[in-house]
Amino acid sequence: MRRASLSLVLAFLVVLAGCGAPVADSADVDEPDVRADGAAADAEPTADGNSEQGSDDDRDERAEDEADELDDSSAGLEVRGGELPFDENRTFERVQELLEVELRPPVVYVQEPLGTPRGVERNPSSFYAVMNVSLPDPDDTGDELGVGGVASAMNAVYVMPGDDADPAEVERVLVHELVHAAQFQQRVPQAFHDSVPSAHQGTTDADLASVSVMEAGAVYGSTAYTDAYDADVEPEGALLERLYPDASPGTKLVWGPYYYGYQYVDERYDSPAEHWALYEDPPVTMRAVMAGDRGSETELEPFGVRLAAGDTNWRLADTDTKGAFVTKQVLGTELEAAESRDVTSAWAYDRLVRASHDDVDLDGYAWSIRFETAEDAEAFDAAVTDYLDSRATSVTVDGESIDGDVPVAERETATWYADGYAYGLSSVDDRTVAILAGPDAFVESAAVESAGRSDVRVVVDPDRDERASSVAAPAVEPDGPVPAATAPRGAAP
Template sequence: MVSRRVALTAVVVALLLLAGCTAPTPPPDVANGGEIEGEEAPTDEEPATDADRDAADTESHPDLDLDEDTVWNEVTTMMDSDAPQPDLFVDEMPAGADQAFEPQQSEFQAALNATESSPGGNGTSGLAMPGNVYVFPDGPDEEVEQVLVHEYAHAIQYADGMFASWLRSPPETTDEELLQTSLIEGGAVYVADEYTAENFPEFPAQSEQMAASYEAAPAGDRLLLAPYHYGAEYVHAEIDNAEELPEVYRSHPVTTAGMLDPDSQPPATDLDVDVETSDSDWSVERTDRKGELYTRIVLDTELSNDEATDAAAGWSDDELVAFEDADGQDAFVWTTQWETEDDADAFAAAFESKLDSRTDNWADRTAVERPDDRTVSVLIGPDEFRSAVNTTMTNSTVDLDLGTTTAAPALTAPAHSAPTSATGAAAPVSS
C-alpha cells in the first residue's frame, strides 16, 4: 500500500521551524486598506547582532508612529505572557523572505485549473521569526499597529511553546499543513482583533479584512489566504479572550474538516489506496491528503462559493497519488471518500460541472469514476494513462492497477506516406 506522505517545501518547513508569518500585499483591494498575511518565509539569516539592534533602535523605530514597547506590553498582558520582547525592524527584508510572498502553486493545482493569481496591491505587511519582527508599513497607522500586534502574537506563540509538538513533527499532508497554519495564523488574527476592539474599535478588525480579501481572491491566492480567514473564524468560536489562546493548541481538530465544522467533525476514514505499477511505464512520485478546505477552494474556481462549500462539506477522506513517466509527463489519481452516498453524488456532480465550464488543456485529460457509492476518483493525465487505470474496490481498499500503458505501435505506413516515429508512440502531451 502506498504510504500517505508528501514532500514538504522549504516554505512549509520554515513555517513551523521559525514560527512566523509573512504578509503578502493583498491581491484584491480591501476596504480601509486591510492587511493580509501569507505563509512563513524560509531564511538563511544569522541571528541579530548588537549592530542590527542598534540600527533598529536608531533608524527603524522612528519610521513608525507608535511606541513599540507600549504595544508589546499590552500584547503580553492580553496573552498573559512574560516572553522576551523581540527586536523590531522596519522596511527590512530578511534573506529568503521574498519566496513566501508567492502564492502556492503545483502541477496538480494547474490540473485543477486552480493557479490563477492576482497582482499584489498596496498594504502593510509583516513577518515574525524567533527574536525578530519585521514590519513593512504601507497603510494607515491603525493598520500598521494591527500588523505589529499580529507579529508580536507570533513571537509569543513561539516563545511560550504553544505549538512545540508541531516543531518535532512537521506536517505530512496538505490537509495537516493547512490545519496547523490556520491555527497559528488564526490565533494571531484573534489577538489583533482583540487589540483593535480595545484601542481603535472604529477600524475594521483584521479578521474582517482577511474575509474580504479571501472572498475576492482567485484560487491561487485563496490557498495562501485561507488559513488567516478560516483560522480566525475557528479561534473566535473557541475562546473568549487572548489569554485562552494556548487552549487552541492543546485540543484541536485533526483535519480541516473538523476546523470548518467543529460540531460535526467525524474522523477521517483512513482511506486505503493500493497502487500496482509493475507492468506500467508510470511510477508513483508522491502521495498526499488534500482535505476539505483544499477541496472547497479548488471547486470554487468555476462554482459559486456556496456550491463549492456544499459539495465539499461531506468530505471524509482523500488520497492523491501523483505519477510520472520516463518522459516526465505528470498524471494524477485523486480518490475522495464521502460520509454518505449523497455527499459523494454531490461532489461528483460539482466536479463534472466544474469540468464542463473549463477550456484549459487539462480539462480534456480529466475523467471522473465511482469505485463505489461513497467513493469518487478523479483521473488526470494523457489518454494512455487514463485508459490504463483500472479502479476497483476490495473490501474497503481502493485498488489502482495501471496495467500496461505503453502506447501501441503504429501501423506500417504506405510508401508515399510520411514516416512514423521510430517507436510509433504517440507524442507526449505537454503538461
C-alpha cells in the same frame, strides 16, 4: 520546482498582506504545488511551523541559546534596521496584557518590503495547475496592504513598512507578529504537531490546518488589539471578511486558513487570553476548522493507496491528502461557492497519487476522495461532472466525440479535455469517487479500484498504456491535436 520557490512565494505573501491583513508568514509557507507529497507534501507550511533545518531538539536548543541572550525583559523591544512610527514598547506591553502571558522581548527588524513576483513560472505538472487553480493574484488586495511582516521561531520579528506606510497599519502588523512570537514561546507549533494522528502528518491538509491554527490566534489577537485601543485602522478580522469572498481562487487557497481560522476562534472565545485553550484540543483537518470542530471531535478515516503500474514505465512520484478545503477550492474554480461547499462538507478522507513517466511531459494524478455516506459520494460525483463539463473544451464518451454535457449514466466512460490535460471520473466504491487527471497517456490507461478493506489501488493497464504512449506527447483530443500544456487560464505563466 520544489523548496527553491519558497523565497519567491514568501515575497509575494509578505507584500500581499504580511501580517497586517489576510496573510501572515509565521510558518514556513510554500506555493501550493512546491513540495513533494507526504514527508515533503505538495503543500504549504511545515507541520511544526519552523523552516530551520535539523531536528526539533536542535532547533529548540538554538532558540533557547538565543533567548538566554535576550532575556533582559526590562530593556523592552530591541529594534534594528530602522525605526517604528509609534511606541513599540507600549504596543508590546499591551499585547502581553491582552494575551495574559509574559513574553521574552523578541528582536524587531525593520526592513524594506520585498517586491511582488509577477510572471511566475509554474510547473504545468503541478497539482494546482492541472486542477486549474491559479496562482494568488496581487490585485486582490488593491493598494490596501502595503505592510508585510514575518515572525521567526528564533524570537525575531520582521516588519516591512514600505514608503509612507500608515503607522496604525504598521502597528497592526507588529501586533500580529508579537502574537506569533508568543505562540512560539508557548510551543504552540509543537503542541499542534503532537495532536495530529501519525497517519495524517506531513499531508497538505494537516499543514493547512497548522497554518490555520497559528493564524487564527494572530488574526484574533490583532483584531482584539485594534478594537481595544481604538486604533485608526480596519481590524484584521474585518479585512478578511471583506476581501476573502471576492478573491480569486489562487488567493483564496492561500488566504483560506486565515479566514476560516479567524472565524473558528472568533465564534469560540471571548478574549485573546481565553484563546490559548484552542491549542489544547486543536482541529487537525481543514474540514474541522471550517466546521468549528475540536480535534477530539474529529474521527479520521485514513486509507492506504498504491500504484500498480505493471510492466509500464509509470512510477509513483508522490502521495498526499489534500483535504476538504482544497477539494472545495478546486470545485470552486467552476462551480458556485455554495455548491462546492455543500458537496465537500461530508468529506471523510482522500488520497492522491502522483505518477511520472520518463517519456511523458506531464505527470498523472489519481485522486480518490471518500465521503461519509453513499449519498454524499453521489452528490460529489454529480458536482465533479458539472465541474468537468464546465471546464472542458471537448469530451468523448467511449472514444466518440459528443456535444454538450456528459449524461449521468455515461460519465464513467467519458474523457474530458481542457488546456492540454485529460480528465476521467469513476466510482471506486459506494463512498469513494476518483478523479483521474493529467496527460491523456495516463488518464486513458489508468483505473482506480478497491484494494481490500478500505484501501485503494491505482492500476495502469500495460496494454492500454502501450496504446496511450503512442500519443503521449502531445496529448491528442478527439478533434485534433491540443496545444502543449500551459498554466491554467487566468494564471501567471
